[in-house]
Amino acid sequence: MYRFLLTPRWLGILALTLVAATVMVLLGNWQLDRYHGRTAVNERIDAGLRMAPVPLRDALPAPTGGPGTVGAAPAEERTFTRVTVTGRYDTDHVVLVRGRTVDTRVGFEVVTPLVLADGTAVLVNRGWIPPAPGGATARPEVPAAPAGEVAVEGRVRVSESGAGTVTRRDGRLETRRIALPHLARELPYPVHGAYLLLDEQTPAADPVFKAVPIGHANNWQNLGYVVQWWIFAAMTLFGYGWVARREARRLAGVTDDRPRDRAADPV
Template sequence: MYRFLLTPRWLAAAVLTVAASVVMVFLGNWQLHRYHERSAINDRIDAADSAPAVPLTSVLVKPTAAGTLGPRPGEDRAWTKVTVTGRYDATHEIQARGRTVESKVGFEIVTPLVLPDGTAVLIDRGWVPSQNGDAISPPVASPPPAGEVTVVGQVHLSESRPSSITRRDGRLDTRRISLPHLAKEMPYPVYGAYVLQSDPAQGFSRIPIDHEDSWQNGGYAVQWWMFSVMALLAYGWQARREARGDGPKKRVDRVEEADRRGKPVPTSQAPD
């Protein structure tokens, strides 16, 4: 009854169905892996608020030469709460334009904090609005405090897609906080990640940390696995129809036989 499954056409269909099903399972597993990665990031973000701050040097590797960038930390170090002590260098302050907080456009003010050993870490002191509510008008931001200060914040990895760097209103102006490019503008070694200050000064807004959409990846994983099962079920359903004589070829054969005998063809028997 199912000998037709051994014909070249059905064997080819079986191979394609199994191959497609396996690929869909792998895609589902990849989405599940992304779900776990993003869930771990969200857990670190949530835990950082209540976790005690650890020294910056215990999380990031110390850079070596002036104008160079230290090693980039792994994803598992992102959002770790750290503490670091040093002196702000306002002469190399950075304004990152076109940054949005609560649907308002403004600037993030990033200032190098020079440590006692001569290295520096970039501190995102917070967000300030532009003067005219656009991404071009320069911001009004209070200068960093003088003298030695201790900063508590969370580790933020360098942003990708670097943009050009110019000097404007006494600050370096850029669109992206890309550490490999910003480090070249600094007269000292720079750590491979920057720090979002947890308690910005008056006039600054804290930079919000967005959670990863892990549930979207979880949903995609389930969808791919369902598609894999559906492909196999569709093959089995089509094979059963063929075995019962409901396949396209069998319907055409019945119509041709009816024509030869001169009998009317029922509507349900008409070929597709």
């Protein structure tokens, strides 16, 4: 009854069906990996909010190169760790990161190097400020950083990817991304391989700064894609079986594919 499945035509259909189902299963597995990866990131974000701060050196190795170089990135499990560090802000190398959105408003994030006692520096994202009147790209007035020694508490963030071109305008650096390798080349000291997102500092930060939130990754979207691809794979296999069974019944004369004359049906 099903010997027709061994014909070249049906063997080709079976091969295409298996290939399509396999690809869909693999796509589902890929999305499952992304779900686990994003879930791990969210768990580290939540753990960083709850944990007691640790010294910077417990989470981030010191850079070992010369001026203008960037140190090693932190271990993956150390990202979002809350740390404390003491140093002096270098107000001659303030970085304005433009095109950043907080509470639906576009403005600037202000990144300032904190120079440590050993001569290295860690970049500190001090927060978000609105642009000057005139539009989202109008350069803002940046509140001065505290003079003298500053105690900083913040969370470890890795260098951002993407275009990190750095320009200098009116004595200040500007960029679109906190890309540490690009920024380090503009600075006269070795730079740590991650930056800090400021939570608190002593002396206190200027109240004009708004804290930059850390958004959770949308891991549930990836889980939805997992289910979607696996359902598609199952539907593909089911569809092949359904069509094969229908063909077998037709060849056996069980079904009649001829059009019916509905005018002959009883009223």
